[in-house]
Amino acid sequence: MEEREISQAVIGRLPRYFRYLGDLKEAGVERISSQELSELMKVTASQIRQDFNNFGGFGQQGYGYNVDFLHKEIGNILGLNKEHNLIVIGAGNLGQALGNYMNFKNRGFIFKGMFDVNPELWGKEVRGIPIQPMDKVEAFVKENDIDIAVLTIPKTSAVEVAEVLVNNGIKAIWNFAHVDLNVPEGIQVENVHLSDSLMKLSYNLERYSQEQK
Amino acid sequence: MEEREISQAVIGRLPRYFRYLGDLKEAGVERISSQELSELMKVTASQIRQDFNNFGGFGQQGYGYNVDFLHKEIGNILGLNKEHNLIVIGAGNLGQALGNYMNFKNRGFIFKGMFDVNPELWGKEVRGIPIQPMDKVEAFVKENDIDIAVLTIPKTSAVEVAEVLVNNGIKAIWNFAHVDLNVPEGIQVENVHLSDSLMKLSYNLERYSQEQK
Numbered sequence: 001m002e003e004r005e006i007s008q009a010v011i012g013r014l015p016r017y018f019r020y021l022g023d024l025k026e027a028g029v030e031r032i033s034s035q036e037l038s039e040l041m042k043v044t045a046s047q048i049r050q051d052f053n054n055f056g057g058f059g060q061q062g063y064g065y066n067v068d069f070l071h072k073e074i075g076n077i078l079g080l081n082k083e084h085n086l087i088v089i090g091a092g093n094l095g096q097a098l099g100n101y102m103n104f105k106n107r108g109f110i111f112k113g114m115f116d117v118n119p120e121l122w123g124k125e126v127r128g129i130p131i132q133p134m135d136k137v138e139a140f141v142k143e144n145d146i147d148i149a150v151l152t153i154p155k156t157s158a159v160e161v162a163e164v165l166v167n168n169g170i171k172a173i174w175n176f177a178h179v180d181l182n183v184p185e186g187i188q189v190e191n192v193h194l195s196d197s198l199m200k201l202s203y204n205l206e207r208y209s210q211e212q213k
Numbered sequence: 214m215e216e217r218e219i220s221q222a223v224i225g226r227l228p229r230y231f232r233y234l235g236d237l238k239e240a241g242v243e244r245i246s247s248q249e250l251s252e253l254m255k256v257t258a259s260q261i262r263q264d265f266n267n268f269g270g271f272g273q274q275g276y277g278y279n280v281d282f283l284h285k286e287i288g289n290i291l292g293l294n295k296e297h298n299l300i301v302i303g304a305g306n307l308g309q310a311l312g313n314y315m316n317f318k319n320r321g322f323i324f325k326g327m328f329d330v331n332p333e334l335w336g337k338e339v340r341g342i343p344i345q346p347m348d349k350v351e352a353f354v355k356e357n358d359i360d361i362a363v364l365t366i367p368k369t370s371a372v373e374v375a376e377v378l379v380n381n382g383i384k385a386i387w388n389f390a391h392v393d394l395n396v397p398e399g400i401q402v403e404n405v406h407l408s409d410s411l412m413k414l415s416y417n418l419e420r421y422s423q424e425q426k
Contacts, residue, residue: 014413015409015410015413019391078419079418079419080412082415092310094307097309107411109415147418148414172414172418180229188414188421192410193228195320196229197387197405198322199228199293199320200291201387202320202321203224203291204403205385208401
């Protein structure tokens with residue numbers, strides 16, 4: 001399959017295309033040229049064509065792209081047409097925010113369970129899903145065909161919890177813990193290190209204010 | 214200033230160095246060689262040396278780096294030794310999670326205000342900060358010397374709110390809204406598009422499972 005060789009840089013840009021095409025579709029736009037898409041997204045038309053050529057090009061450029069078709073195709077490439085069962089580990093504010101996240105279900109992510117070590121949270125519900133004790137997680141993952149775990153727990157426990165999850169069949173981890181996880185090959189990890197992102201903002205703020213002096 | 218030319222790729226890696234060095238410091242490690250740091254962080258020692266050379270190299274490599282010094286220096290480069298006043302727009306679960314975020318203050322980010330359009334939230338407190346109506350935000354930003362705004366609001370209002378904030382003196386936006394903001398030059402934006410990140414995870418999960426077939 002040609003798709004195997006597609007770089008993570010291209011993959012990283014697909015969700016943004018998907019987002020813009022979804023907005024265009026919502027706005028009732030039926031066709032769009034690479035030039036128009038280029039102006040909207042502030043990337044070059046040649047980059048768009050190159051990115052799309054990785055997937056066969058998505059149809060005639062003379063007439064522009066069919067927005068609905070392109071949106072659906074990119075969604076399929078992203079695997080959004082498949083359903084994935086997902087659990088959230090850590091039921092603090094961030095865990096609850098992610099559990100409540102409206103887009104999950106539309107995109108094939110089925111929120112199935114939520115776990116926390118804090119007894120005060122047990123039994124409380126987030127979108128109808130009861131928060132369970134952590135010692136229930138192993139059996140739950142096995143019995144409910146869970147693919148994805150979202151980690152919103154402190155870095156001190158994240159490494160160990162990730163290991164337990166992977167041993168019980170989790171295939172992908174969306175990691176919000178402030179630590180890099182060591183997982184076996186074939187287990188997918190996507191890190192969202194919020195403090196790293198805030199520090200980058202701080203750097204750019206500082207640098208710009210120095211330049212102005 | 215030489216630092217002006219440092220690429221965003223290098224900048225993007227600094228917070229990760231800062232995080233590892235902070236962990237080493239906590240663990241009582243005093244010195245570390247680029248080779249040891251390389252093994253720990255799973256990047257090449259030559260990349261580490263190249264990255265550090267952008268900032269003068271941080272001391273003798275023969276004896277390894279002084280962990281405490283290096284941690285402090287990188288923190289200073291990231292602007293974490295300066296204080297920045299920050300407000301959160303949107304007091305839903307995500308906004309509250311970020312408002313509660315423990316690291317803010319240690320790193321020079323002072324959480325000053327929180328705003329939401331929902332009257333039911335007004336007066337409620339997050340870390341002692343009362344949630345205020347959105348129509349108070351302009352005066353608040355002007356009077357309290359606010360540098361950074363965190364946006365956790367729907368994409369439909371984010372563009373307009375960002376414009377208002379920038380007009381009132383906000384210099385940096387940490388953007389969690391699912392939309393790319395158009396801001397004047399000199400205004401720093403750091404996007405955290407959570408759904409983009411989840412879609413990338415979905416792609417890699419799907420691709421890997423296809424390869425296994």
